[in-house]
Amino acid sequence: MSISSSLDLFLLPELFRIIEEGKKTGRLIVQIPLNNQTSNLKRIYYLWFREGYLVAISDRLNHRGLITLIETRNWLSPLITEKLRTLCPTEMPLGVYLDQMKLLTRDKLRLIFQLQLHQVYQLFELTSGWFRFDELSELQDRLMTLPWLEMTGHRMKATEVAMYGLRLVKDWRVFGEQLPKSNLALQRTVNQPFLKLISLERKIWEQADRATSIETMALELMQPIKNIQIAAFRLIVVGLLEEVLVDNYGIKSTNLVSSSKVVLANVERQKFLVKPRQSTDKSLLNNLFKLWRS
Template sequence: MALVGDLREFSLPDLLQLVERGSKTGQLSIWAPNGIYKIWFYQGRVIATLPPEEEHRLERLLARSALVSDRVVEKLASFCGAQEPLGRYLQRQGLISPADLAKIFRHQLQVGLYCLFSLDAGQFSFLTGVPMPYREMTGLSKSATAAVLEALQQIKWDQRPEEDLPQPDSYFWRTSTELPLYKLSALEWGILEQVSPSRRLTDVARALGADLLEVRYACARLAKLGLISPCEGSAAIAPSLPASDQLTGVAGNLETAKEKLSAKLPSFSEGSGQVKPSLVARLATLLKAVRDK
């Protein structure tokens, strides 16, 4: 099967969702001004991408990030099974962690797919029956719909400086236990299940095996949707304090609240005036009615 067209007539989000709905396996090629981008799918899920620049090949990314040396990658790649993703093989050998592999896959998506959503036009072709690019595969995948959502959200959030994102040591709590009405990515679902007033974002990212920056972006989106909320002040600090200090802090907060409440209540000091007889009579009537019931 071959599908050929132009992005002016068939948008990239529609194209990816068509691939997912049909559970298609194959290679999508897109002609951009700087060259040809290749995106591979397996049963409707994105499994690898490759932009025109050779520096973004998986082996180059591994060497550039100093995770695995050029010689080691080249040697182990020759031992890798003919139908096993290179990233999964390296992880199985203990040479790369799941979190580092997730970072590389995220980089592949950004430079090989998400950047294409800004194109207004460009030829594309989708071919089935092509060999799988095992040397470019991390072993991870993402649904086409989730990729579309993240790409569109990334375009919006790219304008926001990283300093404005939730900080790595911040805490969040889930505002509701009901199922959200919005369609969320797998990472966002994971964050909803993991966030807690006693767990920092660094701990959430570690538990999910996800990139911390990606978790911070996802938290910012979830907070904007009102699904989570940051813990302010002592709520974020309390989990790191000893139990005795936490109890002391709670007692202090109660005393402060009592003082504020007392300040708002009217005071009846001596000499401030007598209570009206009519008010006393009405109160007595009410008390009698309650007693008779």
């Protein structure tokens, strides 16, 4: 099954969370509009996931992205890399093969993967564009498979990629009204964080007691309210916290960072449209999971 939408209607971090929680394997295409101001980004990116982990990143489909990165650093000559394309065993990441053959060190392969990741991190600042995710089973019907020649052998959890990307966002106007309101409280959705948190995120996590408002947290932590809202947003969008409304009758959950509109396409090319709402609850993502898994 496939899912596609525009980036102004569906948050990229939410998609990464769905990919990880659903242990998805497949290809994500992110297309960037011509009027994008981030000049160092390419027009299109292909991100490959395996069981919820990001395993390959490229801006081309000819399986030469990783090889080009190696050649431009003069680590291997074009003559050698051309031979390696044919010698690399089937279903073995090229990076693993290069390591086994002692042609590249693990440190160099790790560096290349980090360079690739920094391209992905920039995608989280996009305010417009388009994406499409196809599961591997559907790609195999088109005689496509995982791009082993684009894989370093390293991988990262999709939510971890999203968290790093969100920490690097410079202009938080990208998310507009998606930031949690200062009069809301927070509650944990898991017993322990499944990601490594930085200091402020950890403090917010510890104070997420369903009773302390974000405004009160800011006072107690001696931080601007905006800083607390931004850090809380990161924790919410990756699935560690959720917002709650506190009233005289108890605590009600309200997931305000859920997407406003999602376009789903199944293998028969049928599309489902979720109408926009100012506030949506977790049923939106739950319904998305059910439709995607059907």
